[in-house]
Amino acid sequence: MNGKAATKTTDGYRGPGLAVLQRHGVGVWSDVEVQTMGGRFRGIILPRSETADDKHIVLKLNSGYNIGVAAETVKSMTEHGRRAANYKIPEQQFPIDAGKPNVVLFGTGGTIASRLDYRSGAVIPAFSPGELYGSVPELADVCNLRTEKLFGVFSENMGPEQYIALAKRIGQAIEEGVDGIVIGHGTDTMHHTAAVLTFMVQNPPIPIVMVGSQRSSDRPSSDAALNLICAVKTAAESDIAEVVVCMFGPTSDEYCLIHRGTRVRKMHSSYRSTFRTIGDIPLAMIDPQTITLFRDDYKRRRRDRNVHINPAYSDEVTMLYYYPGMKPDVMEAMIEKGYRGIVIAGTGLGHVNKPTYRALQLAMDKGVHVYMTVQTLWGFVGMYVYETGREMMALGVMPLANMLPEVAFVKLSWVLGQTDDREEVKRLMLKSIGDEITEREPYNGYLIYQGAVPEVQEFLKKIKR
Amino acid sequence: MDALPLKPFEEMTPTDYAHIGLKCGLEVHQQLLTRSKLFCRCPAGHYSSSYDAEVLRHMRPTLSEMGEYDGTALMEKKTRKNITYRLHHATVCTYEFDDTPPFFIDDQAIDIALELALLLRLNLVNELHIARKQYLDGSIPTGFQRTTILGVDGWLPFKDRTIRVRQLGLEEDSCREVSDHGHERTYLTDRLGMPLIEVVTEPEMFTPQETAEVCNLIRKVCRSTQKVRRGYGATRQDVNVSVEGGTRVEIKGVPQIWRIPRLIYNEASRQVALLGIMKELNRRGVTPDTITTASKDVTELLIKASYAPVRSAIDRNLKVRCVKLCGFAGLLNTPTQEHTIFAKEFSDRVRVIACLSELPNIVHSDSASESLWPQDWQKLRKRMQAHEDDALILVWGDDRDVQTACEEIVIRATEATSGVPSDTRQPLKDGTNGFERVLPGAERMYPDTDLPPIEIPAERVNRARAVMPEFVWQTEATFRQGAMVEDDIQRLCISPRVLLIQRAMNELGLSGKLLGVVLAQRMRALARAERRPERFSDEALFAILQAHSQERLAKEGIAWLMELILVQSTKDEITDADVIAVLDELDIQKMTDQELQCEVACAIQAADRTQFSTVAKLRRFLMGELMKALIGLVDGRRVWDCLTTTLRTVEPNLAEQWTGT
Structure with missing residues (x-):
């Protein structure tokens, strides 16, 4: 956004808050001095979240802090200029290397790539290839990445329409000859989508890797970067030609696990290590250097493009x-x-x-x-x-x-x-298509250890989880 | 080594500091006395160095709300640290290591912070917005500190002027660092999340001494509420220092106030020295636009070098690189702080950013101490095509780290051509400081999307106003008027007994001096004797003081009775009823003159006068005997006067002999 002096935007302000802004001829991004009954404040007027009350004006102080001033206490507001936020991750052209595999990243929304939205006061998805390279340059070491935003929805809003569109687009991308597909997805229903894609996209010749993040990428300790690096590496380099989920293994920033799309489930509302393979073991673990396979009963990568897309779905x-x-x-x-x-x-x-x-x-x-x-x-x-x-x-x-x-x-x-x-x-x-029904439950397929038990504590002390 | 640009610390006067344009500001951090941590329900104030589990994290810089990267964040990115957090089940939950979103902010903490905001006369905000302040050093596992501003633009009276307070923030405390070697940094998480306030002053202190005094004043205001934590680390301050032509530099986390003056002196000296270096470089034609540097791998060249650190690096298959700084010759030895030279600025950056933490990590061509052999320097000069007026710096370590190190050396050299870089610096024990990180700016602030804004209604402010204590400087003035000695004033003006003291002065007419002796000195002595005098309620102490004011108890008797009650009572709180019961039980009443004369007469009668060669000796003996019996009940002066009078009547013929002795 940039400031146009003529139009004073009042994003999100309603009722008394809006009235005060209008009365003093100021708007969002105005740098103002506010005299109130409780003293003087100086700052830039920020947009107001639509879910917040209508009684306060939000100011960004010089120190970078935000504060709320009650509209009813405002005596005067003087504008000293305007300064709009320009929230943009530095975009850089993603380098192309003919020797590297070609991976396409489909964006569906979710927190893997996100930025602040004032209106909702929450983070909203933002997705562009240059942005991704700007924030996770390691991706260029692995592949040539192309990105394509299919939808911009939170994962709870994914449904039949999106499943079908996604399956069809995957089919096209395979025909186009990509070496791997990554799907950025909100984590809440990632396992639903992973399962439905396993059924809709049968016999794919390449890896189809779903990825997301439990901490949005606007946080310094976000899991987004490692998840994305590992997912892209799986898509580019692994020979697992299945629909899989690639997410943090432990909560520590160490490695990801590759889960089969039909056996994975989100198991914690907020932990990074939320995705677990249930009743079986994962396919592999992966860090930015190495893929370590845990089993060999997976479908191998092929050179042909003989995928069968069956995008059927009943909402009954x-x-x-x-x-x-x-x-x-x-x-x-x-x-x-x-x-x-x-x-x-x-x-x-x-x-x-x-x-x-x-x-x-x-x-x-x-x-x-x-x-x-x-x-x-x-x-x-x-x-x-x-x-x-x-x-x-x-x-x-x-x-x-x-x-x-x-x-x-x-x-x-x-x-x-x-x-x-x-x-x-x-x-x-x-009829099991992708191990949604397995013949055997391995002895190490059910592991919910209980804290405080001495041997578990010993393990926790030794192993960063 | 040349001399420092300033006079020795002890000789500096306010005029000297005014001459260099010293300006200091403070950021005082004070932990609050709450039951829980700020954003989760873990207990506050529990420390444990042992741990049950560890979590590993990395940090990446993210954009600020205004769409900018913060310089500090980018610096930390270069360090590529593996950050390990130690977790103890009793002190942390999944919130602290960022696997659970924050719970609602602790109400108790807000109320205490409001009280403090009122005491600092800040303009209060009506709605709190939680912000994330980025810390990429890993001291907080999220990579940011949750923080909020309660008020802005307040003030404190100081001497004959006011010091403006920029803002008061409420924030969560960070981790305690365990170790930091190479790329591995380890933290304890017990302190993480504890509520603390940050009081920021404007840079309006002009000498090191007055900065320490203002810091002490802020600390007293905090403590006067009785709702802040005490003990090592519960209060920490950042000191902002600049001189004319210099830059604001933050000395971070000074644990004790008495360390402040010397730290400021050294930073002032450093800035003056750096400005001198800049002038000299500019004179030599080295400016930010013309600076020329080069760096090369010189491992092969030094394969036979004798200098031990380089020798050992080569033996371990590490790389050695040489950086040429054109026009820097002779400057690297310039003293900046006490026992510190300009070269340390480079060594610090290499240690912190390139993670080459094994010292020494550089050696330079100006070095007067142990270094390479001259012929090795000659070889290097040839290889680097260095002229006489160029300086060379050698650095060794892992290939990638050494590359980072060379880049940092060039960055630091470039900064030297334009003066003082904006740093956050760490205080060292000897009063000097070292590089910690690039000073962060407003760019590191980001709104916290996990929590909604919190309205602070007027009723809540009024509640805080109702419970807040008197301004501490007013208390001090009252005590001073009551002739309390200064040492006791300083102890008592922030003690929980302030109201008791004022009541005793007003209602009982007792002197500040006496109250100081009783409530500061005697109470401390009783505490040292492990009598737990804090068990006395204010009312209990008032009852004791009242007995004294009614002359039922002598001055000496106050401490005697206090100890007696403490020894007898096992209760955790001793009330006024307990005191009155003891007074009644011992039948402590005001002794009349008649009763006293009777006691004295009996004592004289009982004494064997033949034992004493003079009446003076007799009187001394009798005084001792009487005080043994009457201690605490009758004032010593009264006993002495009565004894003297009575003795005169008994031994009139000897009067002359001892009058006036």
Whole structure:
């Protein structure tokens, strides 16, 4: 923005705050001296967040601090000039090296690249190739990077429309011949998108790497840079031709883990090390120097471009998180509203209470597809173990082995986008495409250690996590 | 070595400082006495050097709100530090190491800070905005300090003038550094997040001494609230120093006030010296535009060098590089501070920014002490195509670090052509200072998007006003009027007993002098004797003082009774009721003249007068006996007078012998 003397903007100000600005002929970015009943203040008027009250004027003092002055205490405001913020990461042309792999970075939004938004008072996505090179120049050591902003949404606003557009664009990029794809994504629903892309983009010849950050890149200790460097390196150099998530391994700034798109889940609302592979081990760990593979049962990079894009999706699927005392009307309402697929996250091995049977019966009668997963996240559905399970299966509920509830939800959405045939739906749901169902749970696939236990404390003392 | 540009520290006068245009400002940091830390619920004031786990972080510079990079941030980026944080379960949660967003700001801290803002007569802001102040040295795991301004433009009375206070901020404390070697820096996180206020004055102090005095005044204002922490590290100050033609330089984190004057003196001397060097360089035609430098890898050339540090570097396969600074010959030995020469400016930068922390880390061609052999310097001069008036600096270490070092040497040399660079400097024990980082500017401020603004309604300010203490200088004046000795005034004007003292002066008519003796000296003696005198409530002490004012208790008796009660009582708080109970139990009443005469007469009767060669000796003996019995109950003077009078009546014939002895 730059200051035009004629137009005084008043971004975000309303009510008494706006009235005071107008009364004194000043606006946002005016450098003002304010006389109030509580004394004199000097600073630049900043935009006001729309969610904040309408009673205060925000000033940036010379020291760089911001303060709020109550509009009702203002006696006079004198403008001494104007100085607008010019928030711009220094852009530099991303260097091209013919010997390096070509990677495309798709932006969907989220905190991997962001800047301040006064109106909301929060950070909003900002994304440009030059900006990225300006702030993370290490990327140029790895590849030739091209960026493309597809959407600018927070991850909670990702949905079918974006999934389909993204899958199609990935298909095109593969045909265009890129060596790897990185997708910048908000972390909240990154695992949903990773799963749905696994189903929509089948048999890709190159790595498709999802990445985000738990601390926005406007913070000095952000995880964005390391995540991005590792993701780009995975896309450029690894031979893992799958949809994966690349995010911090430990909370320490040391390495990232590469997780399979269908087995990964965000497990902490704010930790850097929030993404964990559930019920299995990750594919690899990676730091800016080295990729260390943990397994070799992954699909290899190929020279061909034979990817199969299947961007089907039905929005008539829902999820039911069972709780004790649940009444059948909750599920009945879903069925009556026309949902054709329901994924239940059941207790323990995959259970709901007896009263719910009535709703299950209705689902079967109406041809609604009901699938069972577990709230415990780790472990398999075991509907043969108890009578409850066997009764539910008789009511048409299909157990989904160790498929994660969110993965089951997006998979059922994808399947019902293609067919409504009960047997075909069942066949597709139970046929593992990208390890959403695994045959074995390895002994080290379930690790939630408890603090205070002596051997755990010993580990924590020795290993930076 | 030449002499410093200033007279020795002890000989400097205010006129001398006025002559160089010395200006000093202060940033006083004071931890607040709160239950919790500022942005999380961890307990405040718990320290532990042991740790349960470690977390590693790196820092990258980010843009300010106005879209600029901060110079300090860019400097720290060059250092490429691995920063390790030590975590102890009792002192930190996931907030401190930045894996959980902040909780709401601590209310207790805001209230204390408001009280202080009122005492410093600042214009209060109506809405607090939390800002992030970038610190890329790693002293805070987020890479920024959460901080907010409560008020601006206040003032303090000082001597016959006022010192303006620019602002008062409330912020979270940083980590304690454990070690910093090469690229590895380690911090303890226990202190991290503790609430502290920062009081910033305008640069209106003109001598080192008065800077220390103003610092002490601010500290007293803080302590007068009784709501700030005390002890080592609870108060730390940054001192801003500049001389005419120089630059504002910040000496960061001075732990004790008495260190301030010498630190200022040395910084003033350094700035004057640097200005002299600039003038000389400019005279030689070396300016920011004409400066010429070069640097080369000279490892091969020095393969047979005898100078031990270079020898050992080559043995360890490290690189040696030489920087040529054209026109700098003879200047590197210029004294800047006490026992410090200009060359240290280069060595400091190399240590801090290139992380070559093993000293010595440079050697230069002006060096008078141990260095390379002359023939090695000759070889280097030839290789570097250096003329006689050029200086050479050698630096050794890891290839990448040495490259950074050479760049930094050139940067520092360029700065020398235009005077004094804006530094943050660390105070050293000997009163000199060393480079810590480039002085940060307003560019490092960024609004905190994790927390909404906090309104400070008028009622809240009024609540703070209602509980705030009297201005400390007013208290001092009252005490001084009451003839309290200066040492006691300084102790008591910030003590929690201020109100008690004022009440005792007003209601009981007791002198400040006596109250000083009782409440400063006696209380301290009792504390040293581990009697825990802090257990006395104000009311309890008032009851004791009242007994004295009613002459039930002599001056000497006050401390005697205090100790008696402390020894007898196991209670954690001793009230006035406890004191009254003891007074009643011991039946401590005002002794009438008659009763006293009776005591004296009995004592005279009981004494074996034949034991004493003179009546004077007898009187001394009797006085001792009587005071043993009456200590605390009757004033010694009264006993002496009564004894003298009575003895006169008993031994009139001997009167002449001892009158006046």
